[in-house]
Amino acid sequence: MPENETTAPSLENLLHETRAFPPSSAFAAQANAQPSMYEDAAADRLGFWATQARDLVTWSTPFTQTLDWSGAPVARWFADGKLNAAYNAVDRHVEAGLGDRVALHFEGEPGDTRTVTYADLQREVSRAANALESLGVRTGDRVVIYLPMLVESVVAMLACARIGAPHSVVFGGFSADALRSRIADAEAKVVITADGGYRRGAPSALKPAVDEALAPKEGAPATTVEHVLVVRRTGQDVDWTEGRDVWWHDAVDGASEVHEPVQVEAEHPLFILYTSGTTGKPKGILHTTGGYLTQAAYTHKYVFDLKPESDVYWCTADIGWVTGHSYVVYGPLANGATQVLYEGTPDTPHRGRWWELVEKYKVSILYTAPTAIRTCMKWGEDVPAGFDLSSLRVLGSVGEPINPEAWMWYRRVIGGDTAPIVDTWWQTETGAIMISPLPGVTATKPGSAQVALPGIVADVVDDEAHSVPDGGGGYLVLSEPWPAMLRGIWGDLQRFKDTYWSRFEGLYFAGDGAKKDEDGDIWLLGRVDDVMNVSGHRLSTTEIESALVSHDVVAEAAVVGAADDTTGQAVVAFVILRGEHADRATTPEGAEEVQAELRNHVAVQIGPIAKPRRILVVPELPKTRSGKIMRRLLRDVAENRTVGDATTLADSSVMDLISAGLKKPS
């Protein structure tokens, strides 16, 4: 482990976890997954993937080559094949006579609903693709999507895919500044947004952030955006830029419902999705079409045991995150699933809203995040007990390690003590699930993602890249290329190589600590780099530090993720104020004012999700002789622990100074 990090506490806890839940014979008998898949994939890995690609995806030009790794670490999968992702997600199901099957049960937060069949979706996506083309969007142009969870959000993504225009979805919780930098980096031609969306019982505006992101700004490049397509959702007043802004209903509703999907090469970019890394600048993770779609469909079918004719599937993730891309849009739709799409928050208008939806739509597969499960635990089990959850038969977890107690609660209270839980490890970069139990095959263990899926090769290695023995701990790596792997960072090949491929020769370094138990099963232990995980959302310590330092009163800042019972981690910032402002924080009122100002500043710079939970004004920061901030020590303070070994500090009295200052009544 690096000097300033440690995963020891979680390792200790997890070593005591010995419960296991073998699949019932009834579940195993009907399961999609079979134990033989592991053997098949091990015997002929590329052949296994080629079979998945042929079975689960429809190609307009069949591929003859499976993997070309000659340009490593940029892979080419199924490269001589051609296909269209939207055709695969929609049209082929209609052609197969399934046009009347419900694709989306949309439920708005205020309770409005909309049922969208695959035939409806085909018409809507075709209209939207025609509308985008009439706004000048061509194959290869980038489109930024900044929308709440609406039917139009799914339609917009698929309309882009239909014309081969890579989309870049920006989560609606990001600020105008964050949106501006993503639009600029992707050099987008069109932005698709809405007047607003409903959140916690009230309309929440989105369009103003787009207006602000596109306004000329000193020092920023002129925007490449020609049009803004605006969905009317809340009816809020919006500012309008004539010639640039177009209402979705004006452009889309009257467009032709016939559109010929553009057949693209397998390696044609499907989307760019920005995610936080260890430096301040977000990375545009690039995914292409054929390999991505293959693995999204494969994992969705086997990890969730999807039976498209009878299951009702619900993934609670927002389309602004990769989970929404792979497990709301591409995976489930490629598999012809019927799913629930919910706009709002779990506690509006009441804390049973999710369970009410499970009962109403008879949801059979639920995929959510540990932070949501812990929140429900906090609200008490009498809330879900008020609803009929007996339709649930598979439960998924993603985004961060799930602690065994939350896992057990999920299984017992939500899964009626029978539904298998699949704890799925993957990343924006991996594009699709990589490590997970297979329901019906794996005996599940609370808290462990357990095994690499058939076709995936993962390992835990030590500092020298040696595979650790069972019982040992180290870093998670992926040893072989996989179909949905990122093809690079948009516009920055060198950063791609440096970030993932330079740590261990020939191995993909994921950034997670992990251990192998006595059975060789993998347990994830959290990030070993400067990336935090707050409610399953990825935030960079450096990015928040840069935001804080960009405020006039701040001289220096250090940010850590402190353990939090509900959100996994919480952002805690330590700031040194500039000389002339230092006095402001000497009174409790003054300190509060500074803290409020800084929290607000971070919300403006990055978005409300990045706001520090706590901001501590300190006289110094703990640094090593080489000037590296020792976040481990700050985390001790933030988690109210005795401060650990501080002997490598350049000035060992700094921690006393910090602790003494914080003990003052504040």
Ligand code: WT7
């Ligand atoms: C990071 C990736 C994958 C979609 C959502 C997050 C953590 C994710 C698990 C899991 C332990 C997990 C890792 C990973 N993570 N799933 N099942 N168990 N940790 O995508 O924002 O790219 O974040 O989330 O630390 O590196 P992301």
